Amino acid sequence: MGGATTHLAGRADHAAVRRANLAVVVRALRAGARTRARLATDTQLTKATVSSLVAELAGRGLVRSGAPTRAGGVGRPGQEVELAAERVLSIGVELNVDYLCGVVLDLAGEQRAVVRTAFDVPGRIEATAEEMADLIVDLAGTALGADSAVLAGVGVAAPGLVDGAAGIVRVAPNLRWHDVPVLDLLAKRLARVPLPWLPAPGGAEPSREPVDVLIDNEATLATLAEYAGGVDPAERDLILVTGGVGVGGGLVVDGRLVRGSAGFAGEVGHIAVVPDGVLCGCGRRGCWETVCGLGALLDLAAAPDDTVRDHRRDLDERLDLLLDRARHGDARTLQAFDKVGRALGLGAAMLVNLTNPRVLVLGGYFARLGEFLRPLVEAELADRVVAPDAGGVRVALSRLGLAAAATGAAHAALAAVLDDPTLVPSTGAPPSAREALRKDTA
Amino acid sequence: MGGATTHLAGRADHAAVRRANLAVVVRALRAGARTRARLATDTQLTKATVSSLVAELAGRGLVRSGAPTRAGGVGRPGQEVELAAERVLSIGVELNVDYLCGVVLDLAGEQRAVVRTAFDVPGRIEATAEEMADLIVDLAGTALGADSAVLAGVGVAAPGLVDGAAGIVRVAPNLRWHDVPVLDLLAKRLARVPLPWLPAPGGAEPSREPVDVLIDNEATLATLAEYAGGVDPAERDLILVTGGVGVGGGLVVDGRLVRGSAGFAGEVGHIAVVPDGVLCGCGRRGCWETVCGLGALLDLAAAPDDTVRDHRRDLDERLDLLLDRARHGDARTLQAFDKVGRALGLGAAMLVNLTNPRVLVLGGYFARLGEFLRPLVEAELADRVVAPDAGGVRVALSRLGLAAAATGAAHAALAAVLDDPTLVPSTGAPPSAREALRKDTA
Numbered sequence: 001m002g003g004a005t006t007h008l009a010g011r012a013d014h015a016a017v018r019r020a021n022l023a024v025v026v027r028a029l030r031a032g033a034r035t036r037a038r039l040a041t042d043t044q045l046t047k048a049t050v051s052s053l054v055a056e057l058a059g060r061g062l063v064r065s066g067a068p069t070r071a072g073g074v075g076r077p078g079q080e081v082e083l084a085a086e087r088v089l090s091i092g093v094e095l096n097v098d099y100l101c102g103v104v105l106d107l108a109g110e111q112r113a114v115v116r117t118a119f120d121v122p123g124r125i126e127a128t129a130e131e132m133a134d135l136i137v138d139l140a141g142t143a144l145g146a147d148s149a150v151l152a153g154v155g156v157a158a159p160g161l162v163d164g165a166a167g168i169v170r171v172a173p174n175l176r177w178h179d180v181p182v183l184d185l186l187a188k189r190l191a192r193v194p195l196p197w198l199p200a201p202g203g204a205e206p207s208r209e210p211v212d213v214l215i216d217n218e219a220t221l222a223t224l225a226e227y228a229g230g231v232d233p234a235e236r237d238l239i240l241v242t243g244g245v246g247v248g249g250g251l252v253v254d255g256r257l258v259r260g261s262a263g264f265a266g267e268v269g270h271i272a273v274v275p276d277g278v279l280c281g282c283g284r285r286g287c288w289e290t291v292c293g294l295g296a297l298l299d300l301a302a303a304p305d306d307t308v309r310d311h312r313r314d315l316d317e318r319l320d321l322l323l324d325r326a327r328h329g330d331a332r333t334l335q336a337f338d339k340v341g342r343a344l345g346l347g348a349a350m351l352v353n354l355t356n357p358r359v360l361v362l363g364g365y366f367a368r369l370g371e372f373l374r375p376l377v378e379a380e381l382a383d384r385v386v387a388p389d390a391g392g393v394r395v396a397l398s399r400l401g402l403a404a405a406a407t408g409a410a411h412a413a414l415a416a417v418l419d420d421p422t423l424v425p426s427t428g429a430p431p432s433a434r435e436a437l438r439k440d441t442a
Numbered sequence: 443m444g445g446a447t448t449h450l451a452g453r454a455d456h457a458a459v460r461r462a463n464l465a466v467v468v469r470a471l472r473a474g475a476r477t478r479a480r481l482a483t484d485t486q487l488t489k490a491t492v493s494s495l496v497a498e499l500a501g502r503g504l505v506r507s508g509a510p511t512r513a514g515g516v517g518r519p520g521q522e523v524e525l526a527a528e529r530v531l532s533i534g535v536e537l538n539v540d541y542l543c544g545v546v547l548d549l550a551g552e553q554r555a556v557v558r559t560a561f562d563v564p565g566r567i568e569a570t571a572e573e574m575a576d577l578i579v580d581l582a583g584t585a586l587g588a589d590s591a592v593l594a595g596v597g598v599a600a601p602g603l604v605d606g607a608a609g610i611v612r613v614a615p616n617l618r619w620h621d622v623p624v625l626d627l628l629a630k631r632l633a634r635v636p637l638p639w640l641p642a643p644g645g646a647e648p649s650r651e652p653v654d655v656l657i658d659n660e661a662t663l664a665t666l667a668e669y670a671g672g673v674d675p676a677e678r679d680l681i682l683v684t685g686g687v688g689v690g691g692g693l694v695v696d697g698r699l700v701r702g703s704a705g706f707a708g709e710v711g712h713i714a715v716v717p718d719g720v721l722c723g724c725g726r727r728g729c730w731e732t733v734c735g736l737g738a739l740l741d742l743a744a745a746p747d748d749t750v751r752d753h754r755r756d757l758d759e760r761l762d763l764l765l766d767r768a769r770h771g772d773a774r775t776l777q778a779f780d781k782v783g784r785a786l787g788l789g790a791a792m793l794v795n796l797t798n799p800r801v802l803v804l805g806g807y808f809a810r811l812g813e814f815l816r817p818l819v820e821a822e823l824a825d826r827v828v829a830p831d832a833g834g835v836r837v838a839l840s841r842l843g844l845a846a847a848a849t850g851a852a853h854a855a856l857a858a859v860l861d862d863p864t865l866v867p868s869t870g871a872p873p874s875a876r877e878a879l880r881k882d883t884a
Contacts, residue, residue, distance in 0.1 A: 017459060161828070161829055161830070170830065171830070235703075236703070237702060237703040249796070251796065251797070253695050253698075253700050254698065254700075256695075256696065258695050258696075258797060259798075260679060260797055260798020260799070260833065261677075261678070261679040261798055261799055261800035261833070261834060261835075262798055262829065262833050262834045263798070264798040264828070264829035264833045265796065265797050265798040266796065266798075267795040267796070267798070267827075267828040267829060268795060268796055269828075270795060270826075270828045271791075271792045271795050271796070272788060272791065272792070272826060273717070274717060275715070275716065275788065282828065284825070284826065346714060346717065349713075349714065350713045350714070350792060351796060353709040353710060353712060353713050354691070354693065354707065354708065354709070354710055354713070354793060354796065354797075355693070355700060355702055355707050355796075356701075356702020356703055356704055356705070356706040356707040356708075356709070357702070357703055358703035383726070384712075384714060384726065385709075386603070386706070386709040386711075386712045386724065387603055387704065387706035387709060388603070388612065388613070391702065391703070391704050391706045392703060392704045393703075
């Protein structure tokens, strides 16, 4: 017994190192195809180790041979290895007040599909779960096609307080949801559909059980999307502040998403930036979103009967109208932008003083009006942050638009495979195919 | 060349695993002596691996045999292994406006010595460096004694904006310091003294160079002290808010101290909790410390000629006077506590909404007046935090008093050895001594 345990533990150590090294190679290849020699340099592993890792990844269908290159012009050409990114896909879905958004990412984190569908969520639970399941199955059908792709997982982004461990939306006032077990409702429906899920841990064949569905807060997942896909990976400290009817936020510290001890981090919209200020929908006064949420902007920018306040019109069109007015020097619009931008900067400075991020990303409508809001935020940070040069923070605009949260949900669903590529089963490809990949290993 | 590289890389992997496992055993033993069997259970390593790791630690003088125990009453008794905590010491020094504080910790994180000495720091640079070096040498002389102890490092805690990488205090208004290269000044002085520093990396003998001196912000290091020594290690998300003339803070997320991208995280004292509020010493308006710093409390609680505002009296005595008045129901004192406590809670709620910590620690004068301030903070959190039950946060009072920052500095100086016990050289103890430890390994 002692001996057997010893052996297993010894193997466990080596297996853990091996998994970590496989993950390092996959992450390096996400940046683009490269030769084994270049991989060895990039990963600080030996060429022999890299070759062995590449052979294993090839066996799992995760890499393939790319174009030959002649490094430095000397010797025989090196064969590039490239990620077979389409082998592993993940799906992210955001449920919001009046739409569902779905995104498919591949192993490289590239978007393979995106769809947004109008759907009236508030007060409807079963119907929403049904619609989400349909959306996921449709996306899987389109994106997975007849390929050998496996589905790493599904991520769900929801507004409000989300208990990710239990899979429950605790409180989502805008949806009129309270303690809704979204993951259970979704899993029940997905279990009826044959999807090529990864094998359950320890299993040999792809499972038919949707074991890999996760849920988290929309702003938290949008933050992950900004970090995973949006910015320089060297920028390991990031804050997202995203504006809609509510104001949400998220925090990445030293490359890791901050979820909080109970998963409730990033609730910035109800920080009391104006003590005894106006009443917020949450029942408190002076919350940040009362001074820079979409409602505050529209109240300031336009009379009640102004077309930009017509909720039946698409938000993007209405924001375009406001941008057009501002660009033409309309005083009321510019004053509204000024007031909202300064209020945004006031709260942003609090976050920057506390966490000293490298990047502050403005998302949602803040990004859309970024040409006007960003300079105002930068000025407030320069005034209000204690550290010199506002602690070196750069203010960036999100480019993810309405797909940010769904994209983050799909990134979250990819993470398990990125951390442990051995979750992906062997393809059972004929030896000759792998032999070709192994050829210049010798 | 290729072969040699392979070999080195292979060894590097194994050596890294070995170092990590040695570190795991040392951390497990910090919680108390235990048998190899118990260590194996606690660390999820095999008993054979544990025995080999313990033998190596014994060779480095880091563990010794403890009392025999009879696990379950069956078989021969197991020998407990205990940390030889006195083998490795670290020194922390805080420099503050009117005192220096020094703390010696051993490898277990236990305090071996503490000293506080009145010293007028503002505007004095060379004299302060001299005084700090003397304090460190005195502490080393007392604590290291004639033992075989090695000095893991020295940590310095300083107020203001500290550039830890460069070893420079950038701006410390209360010290009237600007761009002071504290580490250089200190290292120059410590280099003249024979102290048993750890060997430089790659070296065989203890170095005479003070290679392991670090500096960081006082509140950041006080936060580390609360996390490392003060609270349940299972509580991996913590915020410290500490009150003096200024208000400082620090953040631990998922067990890691948040320093920020440029080391300026935790600057909570100048968060603008009252827009357009009273003028702060920093030139801004409505900073948090203007409504809950010591000055705000004293202004509210006492007339200008009241003895509690006499700066020549010890602060602890003056706070005792206030406590006494409050306990006797003095209305003005209670009103002051109420106002300050609510202002403290207002800002604390912002931090809790953003990061959802498990514990909010009140330090400095907030802890000393904790019996009055804590319930007020708890009430504000209950009102202002969006997550249910204030996100599950517990409000705790620091027990570290004025030694908090120096204690954190000493913890920071221990970290390198805790992460890699092989930094400690072999003792060259006679084989018989280690043989005794190895005996029940077989």
